[in-house]
Amino acid sequence: MAPASPLFVLVFLAVTAPLSASAGAALVFPDEALPTKSGYLPIPPANASLFFAFYEATRPLTPPASTPLLLWLQGGPGCSGLVGNFFELGPYFVNPDSVHLSPNPFAWNRRFGLLFIDSPLGTGFSAAPCPADIPTNQSVIAVHILAALQSFLALDPSFRARPFFLTGESYAGKYVPAAGAHILDVNPTLPEALRVNLRGVAIGNGLTHPVAQVATHADAAYFSGLINAWQKRELEALQAEAVALTRAERWREAADARGRVLSRLQNMTGLATLYDAAKQRPYRTDPVGAFLNRPEAKAALGARGDVAWEECSDAVGAAMHADVMRSVVPQVESLLRRTRVLLYQGVRDLRDGVVSTEAWLGEVRWDGLPAFLDADRAVWRTRADGELAGYVQRSGALAHVVVYSAGHLVPADNGLAAQEMIEDWVLGTGLFGRRGGDGRRRAA
Ligand SMILES: *[C@@H]1O[C@H](CO)[C@@H](O)[C@H](O)[C@H]1NC(C)=O
Ligand SMILES: *[C@@H]1O[C@H](CO)[C@@H](O)[C@H](O)[C@H]1NC(C)=O
């Protein structure tokens, strides 16, 4: 990669001055790790706002006015975007000592401005004014995300024209399609100066069409050798309950039934985590919480000192329980007709992995589907070192990427591949360029 020109370096030094850095804060939060902007973005319920942290691009390939902006949404439901920030794809990670930060060489804000928002209301530093304000469905969350985004875009007159991409992981497989479709629905009703320049959405290891996804766990585990035929039949029976309850629209019971499938699978396999079949221990995110609950860290981020940060909010999980088994495939279909969609999964995830996505992808109602299903699945190697990074299948608006050497939290497990993927997909280069990977399968 060509180094950034001196012009860009100067420009970005000028805009990355920290908002607030007390002397105490500097002890835990080096200036270079501070967000370019952070704080709270107002949303509709009275006195409500969503916490955000924004990091400007450090080495953009484009002039500032056309440098893409990415919003990252965490899953859960109810897990904080700051897990993404400090454990997966932000510019600095919290060290295991929970005291120091270290630069992430594979940060997503190398080429792009990167925005993290604690959503839904009630998540992370986004305390809800009262419990009844916590959303219970995707429509409300989409409205809140757009409102927060409008507040964010108003912070700097140059933000609005920049190409905007909605990204996220896991339960954000619901938020991203819901918010993306909502933005594109609302845009034509807004004055031009208030439209959001949405150019694409990306979902990592998403839960998007749960009724199809819940039916894949037995197969995925059996064909990986993690369970035997007898155990497979037992899991299939549990899956059938979840499917039947979903079809009957008994949403809470259906979500409980899905929970039983996952806990039985966990029990049968003895894995440390279903999020990654190769790990002996769960993802070690605890230091992020210890760090973020230090008063100096809250002050440095502009977060409310009176809010205890939780990695995932039980209150949000409870409020969203009846949403778990609901599908957002219609919103994905509506996005495929209007913008670009990237679906990527770490290959080692047993919860929302590759098989789980394939289960619904082949059935989306979209004119481009036959060509997509007919496209080659290209082997993808990283440009940096030629290592196997995964597989890319794409045609028209849709790209499906399998990331090798990764579980559920792809950027945490294979940062190099994740960074190349997001940069190439956003910029339309490499495997996502005109000449890369968009192959028709050769006639047999
Ligand atoms: C909003 O906050 C103000 C100031 O704390 C308070 O007076 C008002 O009652 C609040 N409104 C609601 C609807 O909570
Ligand atoms: C979502 O929740 C809001 C607030 O409770 C409610 O007014 C609305 O009808 C719900 N929408 C759907 C589609 O269920």
Ligand SMILES: *[C@@H]1O[C@H](CO)[C@@H](O)[C@H](O)[C@H]1NC(C)=O
């Ligand atoms: C699975 O569940 C059984 C019965 O509750 C329990 O005895 C066993 O220890 C569990 N195994 C694992 C690996 O969690």
